[in-house]
Amino acid sequence: MDVSVLTRARRGLGVVVILLVFHAVAWMAAHRIQGGKSPHLRQEVALIASLEGDGFLPGLLTVTRGVPVRIFATSADGAHAVIIPEFRAAVRLHPGSVDVLDFTPIRTGSFQIVCEYHPRMRATLQVTE
Numbered sequence: 001m002d003v004s005v006l007t008r009a010r011r012g013l014g015v016v017v018i019l020l021v022f023h024a025v026a027w028m029a030a031h032r033i034q035g036g037k038s039p040h041l042r043q044e045v046a047l048i049a050s051l052e053g054d055g056f057l058p059g060l061l062t063v064t065r066g067v068p069v070r071i072f073a074t075s076a077d078g079a080h081a082v083i084i085p086e087f088r089a090a091v092r093l094h095p096g097s098v099d100v101l102d103f104t105p106i107r108t109g110s111f112q113i114v115c116e117y118h119p120r121m122r123a124t125l126q127v128t129e
């Protein structure tokens with residue numbers, strides 16, 4: 001076999017190993033920054049806004065502190081807006097579409113989810129450790 005092919009293969013393998021080590025170190029640093037939770041995790045939940053009932057279905061969302069949350073929200077009956085004041089998160093809902101609300105809950109506890117347009121619409125965000 002040609003020696004230069006082996007040399008190039010070894011060099012390529014070396015580059016791959018170096019990249020893997022860099023990736024592992026970066027992942028461990030991010031993991032430590034986020035309190036031991038994987039930076040690649042994301043919690044995804046669905047929420048329907050409606051004038052019926054208490055205004056949101058489900059009425060209780062339970063998520064874990066420190067892990068990014070993505071809420072897929074839709075309206076069953078017109079204009080609504082999902083607001084979580086505690087985490088300064090808000091999104092307006094457009095009838096007929098699914099809108100996305102991203103935030104990271106940084107505190108544990110029980111927090112309100114409200115609608116900008118209909119004060120009686122309420123749900124609860126429970127953030128656990």
Ligand SMILES: [Cu+2]
Pocket residue numbers: 049079080081115116117118121
């Ligand atoms: Cu509303």
